[in-house]
Amino acid sequence: MSSPFVTLTPDDPDFRPYLLGNFSDDLRALPVDSFSQNSSRERVTFRLVPIQEIKKPTWWKIYFKACRPELLGLTLGPFFATVLLLQKGLRASIQHPVALIAAVLGLFFLHVCAFLLNDFRDHMRGVDFANRKRGSQVIQKGWASAREVRMWAFVNAGLALACGLPALIVTPSLLAVVSIAAICVLGLSWISSRLARFGLSDIMVFVGLGPLLTAAASLVAIGKVPSQVLLLGTAFGASAVLTLQIRQLENLFRAGRDSFRTFIGAFDFDRARLLVLSQIIFVSTLQIAMAFEVFHRWVAVFGFVLALLPLYFVYASVKNAASPLSSDLLRIGRRAIWAQTALLVWWGAALWI
Amino acid sequence: MSQAFQDLKIFDRDDFPKYLPKLNALYDDLFSAGKGFRSKLIQTIGKHLNLSDRHTRLLAQTIEFIHNASLLHDDLIDRSPLRRSKTAAWLKYSPEYAVLAGDYLLARVMVNLSRNGNLRLIQYTAEIISDLLEGEWIQDSLIDDWRVQLNQLDQVHDLKTASLFKWCLKAPFIAQENYDENLHQTLEEMGTLLGLLFQRGDDLLDFDIRNDEGKAILGDLKAGYLNSFGAFISRDFTVEKKDQLKHCQTLDEVKQMVGPENFISLVAEFDEMNQQAIDLYLHHAKSLEPMLKPSERGLIADLIQLPTLLYFRK
Numbered sequence: 184m185s186s187p188f189v190t191l192t193p194d195d196p197d198f199r200p201y202l203l204g205n206f207s208d209d210l211r212a213l214p215v216d217s218f219s220q221n222s223s224r225e226r227v228t229f230r231l232v233p234i235q236e237i238k239k240p241t242w243w244k245i246y247f248k249a250c251r252p253e254l255l256g257l258t259l260g261p262f263f264a265t266v267l268l269l270q271k272g273l274r275a276s277i278q279h280p281v282a283l284i285a286a287v288l289g290l291f292f293l294h295v296c297a298f299l300l301n302d303f304r305d306h307m308r309g310v311d312f313a314n315r316k317r318g319s320q321v322i323q324k325g326w327a328s329a330r331e332v333r334m335w336a337f338v339n340a341g342l343a344l345a346c347g348l349p350a351l352i353v354t355p356s357l358l359a360v361v362s363i364a365a366i367c368v369l370g371l372s373w374i375s376s377r378l379a380r381f382g383l384s385d386i387m388v389f390v391g392l393g394p395l396l397t398a399a400a401s402l403v404a405i406g407k408v409p410s411q412v413l414l415l416g417t418a419f420g421a422s423a424v425l426t427l428q429i430r431q432l433e434n435l436f437r438a439g440r441d442s443f444r445t446f447i448g449a450f451d452f453d454r455a456r457l458l459v460l461s462q463i464i465f466v467s468t469l470q471i472a473m474a475f476e477v478f479h480r481w482v483a484v485f486g487f488v489l490a491l492l493p494l495y496f497v498y499a500s501v502k503n504a505a506s507p508l509s510s511d512l513l514r515i516g517r518r519a520i521w522a523q524t525a526l527l528v529w530w531g532a533a534l535w536i
Numbered sequence: 537m538s539q540a541f542q543d544l545k546i547f548d549r550d551d552f553p554k555y556l557p558k559l560n561a562l563y564d565d566l567f568s569a570g571k572g573f574r575s576k577l578i579q580t581i582g583k584h585l586n587l588s589d590r591h592t593r594l595l596a597q598t599i600e601f602i603h604n605a606s607l608l609h610d611d612l613i614d615r616s617p618l619r620r621s622k623t624a625a626w627l628k629y630s631p632e633y634a635v636l637a638g639d640y641l642l643a644r645v646m647v648n649l650s651r652n653g654n655l656r657l658i659q660y661t662a663e664i665i666s667d668l669l670e671g672e673w674i675q676d677s678l679i680d681d682w683r684v685q686l687n688q689l690d691q692v693h694d695l696k697t698a699s700l701f702k703w704c705l706k707a708p709f710i711a712q713e714n715y716d717e718n719l720h721q722t723l724e725e726m727g728t729l730l731g732l733l734f735q736r737g738d739d740l741l742d743f744d745i746r747n748d749e750g751k752a753i754l755g756d757l758k759a760g761y762l763n764s765f766g767a768f769i770s771r772d773f774t775v776e777k778k779d780q781l782k783h784c785q786t787l788d789e790v791k792q793m794v795g796p797e798n799f800i801s802l803v804a805e806f807d808e809m810n811q812q813a814i815d816l817y818l819h820h821a822k823s824l825e826p827m828l829k830p831s832e833r834g835l836i837a838d839l840i841q842l843p844t845l846l847y848f849r850k
Contacts, residue, residue: 188819215816218721226718228819436691506674508691510683 188215190228201229202307204328209234211325217309227309232325239326249302249319249332250295253520257392257426258294260527261419262287265400265412267534272477275405282349286403289346292339297368299336303329350403360399367391380449385424393420411477415530418466418473425466426523428459429497430516436507452507463498467491470526478533490529493522546575546600551644562625562637566604569620574599574704577842581708584835591711594652598661599704601641606668606696608638613676614759618752657710664703671696680760682778686767690732693764698731705730705839719827722820726839729817733847736810739763744787745803746849753787768809769794769802814843 189212191198200206202214212229239245266283269275277283298319306322306329321327327335351357367387374383397416398408431447435455447455474487497518504511547567549560575596582592610616611624612634618624626634642665649658675692678684705723709716741751743765756763760782762770770781777793784790791799821839828835844850 188816190819190823216725216820218718218725226721228816230816506677508674508688509677510681510685510688513683513685513688 187230187232188228189231190216190226192226198227202227203330203333204322205330211237211328213323213325214306214309225309234325237325239324245321245326246335249299249321249327249335251298251319253517254298255291255294256520256524256527257423258290258396259287260523260530261392261396261416262290262400264419264527264530264534265397265415266404267531268411268415268477269401269404269409271534273409273411275409277404278406279349279353279403282353283403285346285348286350286400289343289350292343292346296336296339296343299332299339303333303336306332354402354406356406357399357402360395360402364391364395364399367395380446382446385428385446388427389420389424392423393417396420414473414476418470421462421466421469422523422526425459425462426516426519428462429501429519432456432459432501432504432507433512433514433516456501456504459501460498463494463501467494474533486533487529490525493518493525497522546572546597552640558629558633559637559640562629562633565622565628566608566619566625566637567600569622570600570604572596572600574603574700577701577704578708580838581705581835584832584838585708585712586831587708587711591652591708594648595707595711598645598649598707599700601645602661602665602668602703603700605638605641605645606672608634608641610672613672616759652711654711654713656713656715657707660707660710661703664699667695667699671699675761678761682762682770682782684762684767685771686764689764689767693731693735694728697735698728701730701734702727716827719824722824722827726817726820729813729820730842730846733810733813733817733843736764736806737847737849739765740803740806741849742766743790748849754784754790757781757784757790765806768806769799810847814847817843 201212210231211234212231214227215230216228218226302318305318322329370387371384394413394416397412401408401412428447471484474484500511547563552560578596579592608625611619612626612631616624671692702724705727706720741747742756742763744753770778780793821836824836
């Protein structure tokens with residue numbers, strides 16, 4: 184091979200096959216540079232690597248990484264918490280256990296499908312290779328071609344549909360909730376950058392991973408939506424938005440310079456930091472209020488303070504960060520997810536008891 | 537780089553007010569010892585583009601003024617006692633004079649460029665100065681940050697170091713009113729890679745690797761700044777080990793900590809990683825050919841030499 188690099192434009196017939204990864208059986212084209220992204224003057228430079236030279240894990244490990252297990256708490260967590268609230272807190276009986284289990288599986292496959300499609304789309308838009316902290320990076324590392332990732336996404340979408348069908352049959356009203364959720368998911372991808380920076384994407388995340396998700400779980404489980412379920416969804420939705428915003432802080436430097444589609448990216452560092460700090464206080468207060476509303480016992484609320492400790496450490500790191508490149512913000516997104524998981528575990532444990 | 541251009545006079549006392557003798561003395565000291573690499577790069581590119589002497593001098597002077605202004609400010613921020621083996625301006629004169637002298641150079645840049653009248657060049661130069669200052673600002677927040685990683689430093693260096701290389705590559709074309717977008721994007725990326733390689737090569741000098749210039753050893757580390765090679769060798773260190781590294785006073789102590797043989801293999805690994813950046817740079821340099829006029833294509837051969845020169849200091 185004379186040069187391991189090749190630069191192509193969208194006019195080039197090889198451009199799309201290179202991006203998709205189906206241009207050769209022996210080589211993989213890893214994008215390393217991109218100019219004028221998503222314009223008619225776009226040019227992408229690929230590094231050609233023999234597939235045999237790529238050290239890749241077994242397929243299930245790649246699938247595991249691509250399905251973003253660390254974010255499963257955001258999708259499955261509120262669902263499980265709702266079922267626990269209904270069963271243990273409100274003493275309601277589950278009407279269709281099989282449909283409920285199938286719906287959980289469907290939600291899992293939907294989660295995987297959404298993140299795989301996100302990886303695929305960001306790769307095609309040249310986002311994930313410009314910022315190595317984004318996405319699962321399975322395409323950028325050459326572990327899977329973009330075409331394979333898209334195929335996995337479709338398979339997972341099919342599985343999600345198959346698993347979700349029983350719930351839709353026994354609870355037709357669920358279709359309305361799923362439709363709004365679909366609008367939120369599609370909207371996240373397609374709304375304009377301006378609207379995204381005005382916070383519409385955050386509202387969609389709040390609705391989709393909060394009240395909508397808990398309402399769907401409640402509909403599948405008992406066929407109706409008690410007000411406590413919506414309150415629980417509000418707490419989880421606010422917490423999900425906070426988690427995503429803290430994750431965005433890690434990319435704030437790039438967001439500021441490259442005009443990323445984020446709400447936080449619309450602010451300068453000090454204001455973004457202030458916003459996140461205020462939200463941590465707001466979400467903590469909201470969670471405590473929700474806990475009191477659901478349990479009506481201060482004992483449970485005091486126990487809840489322990490679950491907020493990881494969030495406090497996130498608060499301290501964000502507060503101490505001197506600049507958007509400060510090491511205090513390293514892995515802050517992961518720590519935010521741990522904080523979210525701690526809250527989920529607490530909700531689960533408290534509802535179970 | 538061609539030797540024929542080395543005599544171009546960047547600093548001339550006549551360019552500055554005679555009623556400010558101290559300012560002139562400060563500039564005499566500052567400009568007398570520099571290598572003037574960036575201005576030579578401008579001259580090399582200017583030669584291939586057939587740029588007029590007036591334009592070449594303007595651009596060479598501009599880049600050296602910006603670079604030296606940043607050094608004046610940088611030395612004061614870092615409290616560095618020496619610059620080019622001489623007492624730093626802020627110590628020899630005063631911190632106030634060092635700041636004013638740096639500001640004055642930046643103001644002169646704008647005066648000189650605006651006389652020339654190319655608005656795109658003025659705008660681009662102002663953007664580069666902004667980037668440089670942003671880089672300085674953010675770098676200061678990384679002092680005593682011992683968890684800093686290579687990718688964080690790369691982003692700072694892109695602003696602080698690479699911005700001037702990008703300017704050197706692009707400004708002669710802007711002066712010639714060649715605004716071809718593909719050309720400028722490629723030059724921008726090449727400038728980014730050159731800045732990265734120059735900075736990483738410079739950071740290796742701190743660990744006495746290819747240090748033919750005789751630069752002070754462990755200067756960055758002792759000043760509380762983990763540079764790119766420091767971040768690279770300590771990427772898997774525990775908190776305790778990083779604390780040990782922080783307190784190393786000699787290179788032998790660093791080598792003992794890492795393991796002398798491991799130190800050598802880490803340098804080789806670092807070189808290999810940077811070789812990939814060099815390869816990418818060379819790919820971009822070769823891709824310039826269709827974007828240049830036939831008479832300008834000799835430039836590619838000169839540009840191809842730069843990454844080895846800047847990283848391996850050959």
